[in-house]
Amino acid sequence: MASALAHYPHFCNSAAPSGHPIAKPRISKPANPNGNKPTKLVRQSKADHLTLNRALSSFVDSGRLEHAVHLFENMPRSDAYAWNVLIRGFVNNGLFREAIELYYRMAREGIGADNYTFPFVVKACGGLLSLMEGEKVHAKLFKVGLDLDLYVGNSLISMYAENFRADLAEKVFGEMRARDVVSWNSMISGFLLVGDGWSSLALLQEMQVFGMRPDRYSLISSLGAASLTCYLQGGREIHCWAIRSGLESDLMVETCLVNMYCKCGKVDYAERLFNSVSKENIVTWNAMIDGYASNALPSESLACMKSMQDDYNLNPDCITLINMLPACAQLGSLQVLKSVHGHSIRKGFLPNMVLETTLINMYGASGGLKGAKYLFGKMAEKSLISWNAIIAAHVQNGQNEAALVLFQKLWCERLEPDAITIASILPAFAEVALLREGRQIHGYVSKLGLGSNTYISNSIIYMYAKCGDLGTAQQIFDEMLIKDVVSWNVIIMAHAIHGCGGKSIALFKEMKKYGVEPNASTFFSLLMSCSISGLVDEGWGYFNQMRGSYNIDPGIEHYGCVLDLIGRTGNLDHAKEFVKQMPLVPSARIWGSLLTASRKHGNIEMAEYAAKHILSLEHDNTGCCILLSNMYAEAGRWEDFEGIKSLMRKEGLTKTVGYSMMESGGKIHSFTNQDKCCQHASTIYGVLDIISKRIGVNIHLTRVTRFRPLDLANERAKSAAAHSVRLAISFGLISTAIGNPVLIRQNTRICEDCHSAVKKISDLSDREIIVVDAKVVHHFRDGCCSCSDYW
DNA sequence: CTTTTACGCT
Numbered sequence: 072m073a074s075a076l077a078h079y080p081h082f083c084n085s086a087a088p089s090g091h092p093i094a095k096p097r098i099s100k101p102a103n104p105n106g107n108k109p110t111k112l113v114r115q116s117k118a119d120h121l122t123l124n125r126a127l128s129s130f131v132d133s134g135r136l137e138h139a140v141h142l143f144e145n146m147p148r149s150d151a152y153a154w155n156v157l158i159r160g161f162v163n164n165g166l167f168r169e170a171i172e173l174y175y176r177m178a179r180e181g182i183g184a185d186n187y188t189f190p191f192v193v194k195a196c197g198g199l200l201s202l203m204e205g206e207k208v209h210a211k212l213f214k215v216g217l218d219l220d221l222y223v224g225n226s227l228i229s230m231y232a233e234n235f236r237a238d239l240a241e242k243v244f245g246e247m248r249a250r251d252v253v254s255w256n257s258m259i260s261g262f263l264l265v266g267d268g269w270s271s272l273a274l275l276q277e278m279q280v281f282g283m284r285p286d287r288y289s290l291i292s293s294l295g296a297a298s299l300t301c302y303l304q305g306g307r308e309i310h311c312w313a314i315r316s317g318l319e320s321d322l323m324v325e326t327c328l329v330n331m332y333c334k335c336g337k338v339d340y341a342e343r344l345f346n347s348v349s350k351e352n353i354v355t356w357n358a359m360i361d362g363y364a365s366n367a368l369p370s371e372s373l374a375c376m377k378s379m380q381d382d383y384n385l386n387p388d389c390i391t392l393i394n395m396l397p398a399c400a401q402l403g404s405l406q407v408l409k410s411v412h413g414h415s416i417r418k419g420f421l422p423n424m425v426l427e428t429t430l431i432n433m434y435g436a437s438g439g440l441k442g443a444k445y446l447f448g449k450m451a452e453k454s455l456i457s458w459n460a461i462i463a464a465h466v467q468n469g470q471n472e473a474a475l476v477l478f479q480k481l482w483c484e485r486l487e488p489d490a491i492t493i494a495s496i497l498p499a500f501a502e503v504a505l506l507r508e509g510r511q512i513h514g515y516v517s518k519l520g521l522g523s524n525t526y527i528s529n530s531i532i533y534m535y536a537k538c539g540d541l542g543t544a545q546q547i548f549d550e551m552l553i554k555d556v557v558s559w560n561v562i563i564m565a566h567a568i569h570g571c572g573g574k575s576i577a578l579f580k581e582m583k584k585y586g587v588e589p590n591a592s593t594f595f596s597l598l599m600s601c602s603i604s605g606l607v608d609e610g611w612g613y614f615n616q617m618r619g620s621y622n623i624d625p626g627i628e629h630y631g632c633v634l635d636l637i638g639r640t641g642n643l644d645h646a647k648e649f650v651k652q653m654p655l656v657p658s659a660r661i662w663g664s665l666l667t668a669s670r671k672h673g674n675i676e677m678a679e680y681a682a683k684h685i686l687s688l689e690h691d692n693t694g695c696c697i698l699l700s701n702m703y704a705e706a707g708r709w710e711d712f713e714g715i716k717s718l719m720r721k722e723g724l725t726k727t728v729g730y731s732m733m734e735s736g737g738k739i740h741s742f743t744n745q746d747k748c749c750q751h752a753s754t755i756y757g758v759l760d761i762i763s764k765r766i767g768v769n770i771h772l773t774r775v776t777r778f779r780p781l782d783l784a785n786e787r788a789k790s791a792a793a794h795s796v797r798l799a800i801s802f803g804l805i806s807t808a809i810g811n812p813v814l815i816r817q818n819t820r821i822c823e824d825c826h827s828a829v830k831k832i833s834d835l836s837d838r839e840i841i842v843v844d845a846k847v848v849h850h851f852r853d854g855c856c857s858c859s860d861y862w
Numbered sequence: 863c864t865t866t867t868a869c870g871c872t
Contacts (some may be wrong), residue, residue, distance in 0.1 A: 124863065155864055190865045225866040256867040288867045295869085326869045357870040393871050428872045456872045491872095 131160035197230035232261030271296035333362025369398035435464025497530035536565030572604025598632035638668025791824035
């Protein structure tokens, strides 16, 4: 090589800008230490020509692109060779735009692109993800008669696949005059790229019918296909083929095999293989670390990483961390997560979009919304997946409104939501949206072509139910082409929250008739329904069936439902005994259920007992404090009342602001308790006044006897008579057509005073009033409520 | 003198 460069001493200067291979070459002229003008060739011989081409090739091969460019600009370029070499250099370094520009410049300078040029140019189009550019080049190929060239055809297959057009790739493949093993491999990896693993596997079979012998490329791609489809049998056949053809000790093939077995859930097979392979390559380790983590073996995952470091002196790379993070999340320690985050920063792995996105996902899953938000805010580059992660993080942590805001911001980012986005955001709509907004997102889901996605339809059904429209929920369920067990669970739950226990049970029987096997969630829906509808015997029956007939161990949530069921019977001692005898450690939710029952039945001692347990588990449980303080106030136990209040002050707890929402004329109207600032306030209070008189409520003096005189003025202001739900209903009655139901959504549970008032209002106004509270949906009609007055 | 296919990742 030294002789090839002898003519150009400054290229040999070791101080040149990139004496060693670099990842991202910058295109600039190299320093010219002699201060000479760039060398120009005046005269050339054939030998010079060859030498220059060799030098160019050498620069390109060693990644010294700026040198290559400089030489290229100063050498004679009578044929396509030099152009081809530089185009290759650009493509191999990811400079696709530059490669294509050079190709056009070549044409402008009158040099025809040849059969060597086009494969690179086509590859650049694939790398750019520019189908348009690719088709333009393809048209040119057709014109110059190179479209049937083997190499060109092979590159076209990859280009179309990279642009997610398996159909066009297949067309090229089908029309080729001759196919070699690369053609088949390109098509196999092409199908894999577009997510069609089954076609990849079929093609692996087919190539053998055509007398083509699969090589390591074929195996690597088709193992990816077996992983994607979780087709263990196919994967094992490929494993056999690898052994028969002597490829079983090919490290890349082995890595793919480890990955395939893990993706198919056979960690033990993967482990056996892993133990027998050479461990010099971090990729193999990463495959195993991921395998453990995604098969719910977090400790093994972390141990594997430790062994990699301790026993093989390999340092974790970015992908190691991405793969081990789910293991951290499974171990449930926010602290460990934070330390991995810190480690990523110290090792210089950040910024990295995939790692950051994974961290956001894990923070979200571990209750670390703060960390997730911080990371997202700092990200230099965000993909749709990053947005999906931050949206899911908010939804998982109960920040539904904020999640909806983020979802809206997506529009401004020229990003189109995908199925994951929709699946993440739908639960937020279910929790806080009004029916009109629910319908809007439903329409949008259909427009995206996700209307027949079972997973998403399940969420849509639940959303309609939570928005108060059980009819539409049932209709969508009925029209679903493919129902899975979740679909049934959801429709049972939909009827549960509307207080239709009988229908839930009927649906449960129907699902069994259809041969759908109930799971633990099915029983949760069913037990929830029995508890909400007060079907005590049925509830106990299903609870016993769980273990007896279905071999499903009840989880804490099932015990919670049964406890609610016992609670509503009023036998609080039985409830307490049930908690004591539970085989699971009672959670705050369990004690909360006992607390609620104690409140309903006015048993203040039991309430104190339950609250003590709640606060020992969650010292900042606002709901518990509020409930207990209300009970003290009602009982006139002012010292205890003050005690709770001061405890709350000490903990910095504030009562969540309750509000009710109602949609009218395409607008959302929101009301807080005693809201004086809402739109049309005077009209609304006027209506409320009339209604209150008609139903016999003194708007200024409800529940006054329960409060001590000193607090009278204070409590008067807090009177339930002007609770948000009543303001919303007053507004609803005058802003909707007579005969239509009034649909209200409120973020808290409806209070007892309001519940009995709304019953009377429904009778008085002859309207159906639907109040979606934080847990159930109340249908008020003719003076009665669907919840049978227990909620 | 050059060209195509390739492991682990949200």
